[in-house]
Amino acid sequence: MLFGKLLPKDGNFFELFNEHGKYIAEGARSFMSMLQYYSTNDLREKYASEVDAAERGADKVTAEVNRLLHRTFITPLDREQIHGLINSMDDILDLLQDSSEVMALYDVRHVTEDVLRLGEISVKCCERVQHAVSLLPRLNNAEVAEAAIKTCEEIDRLESDADRVMRSAMSRLFREEEDVRELIKLKAIYEHLETISDRCEDVANLIEGIVLENS
Template identity: 25%
Template sequence: MHFLKKLFSEKTDFYKLLQEQCQLTLDGVISLQKYLETASREYGDKVTKLEKTADRKRQELIDALDETFITPFEREDIFALSGAIDDILDYCDTTVKEMDVYEIKPTDKLKTMVETIRKGTELVNLSLCNMNKNKKEAMRFAVGAKKYENEIESLYRKYVAELLKEDDIKYILKMREIYRHLSNCADKISLAGDILGHILIKMI
């Protein structure tokens, strides 16, 4: 009886948990952008710190799913959306770490890719912030976020083609790996947009 009382009397705000997680991810993307603009170790470390904080927020959400009987939308969708948002920040963190390991300095091409990723992540965040307020606006932002994957894929193909004209094989392999991480990051933005659209279409 006590267990049932707890299930129905304590309401977890999953919108708030997702919004908090997504804000941490957006902060991480912005920190990556500043890292590329300044080459400052401070911002690189901040990306890693935010990634760890966001992991704890995701775990908080997963624990809440385990303990909550009623959710505002399907628990599988909550889990999947949280996972996609988590992956965006994971790829930002691995980008910083591999730039350090490979001793890659920021370039204008990397700055352009991350600027595009920031725009897409901002729209995912705006969609989430509107889910429980204005679902049509939330859908508009979710659809808008997806277009940035196409922009990143176009940049990725262009930059890899230019990279292959270089003579330094080691540099080619290193930079291609960094480009690949950012391309994968954009894939997760698109996935988050897809999941948001899937959830919202059932709610509108």
């Protein structure tokens, strides 16, 4: 690929994207820790609070990006791309927080291996999103642009992994779970966790489009 078209320089947007990406990765890791220590009330609440804090921090960044869009005459990317990217990133943390809240609201008493596996995939997806976003300021470098595309492809593969885990988990749930209430709870949680990887894939698709349009 040839990457001859240079992106205009505007560090504020890229710095804000990077800050949001860090919140995504931190929120995902805290969510995974919550799952791993779910049976310990104090730790569960501690990590759930960290997810909430990451979501609030990311909301502030999203608001600042949208304010900056109104104040900036020349932007480093197309305005619609900036708006779509930051809001898609924000959707990821919203889902992490929603998943944490659903588990509390549904009074989930234990975490299954399938929940843990979906959580692990979610963390990997979120960390890949952070990495892809961190490359945006240097897309004029062909090697960096190629690395961004490869990272987006990794996110696509992880999303496919989450789909497979989800299908397997649902099959096992309906075959083995005799408690209808528990089945309903776990079904909702599996769906929330699988959707996290979907939202990460949305971000990956937007970044792929940015790379290709500026090549």
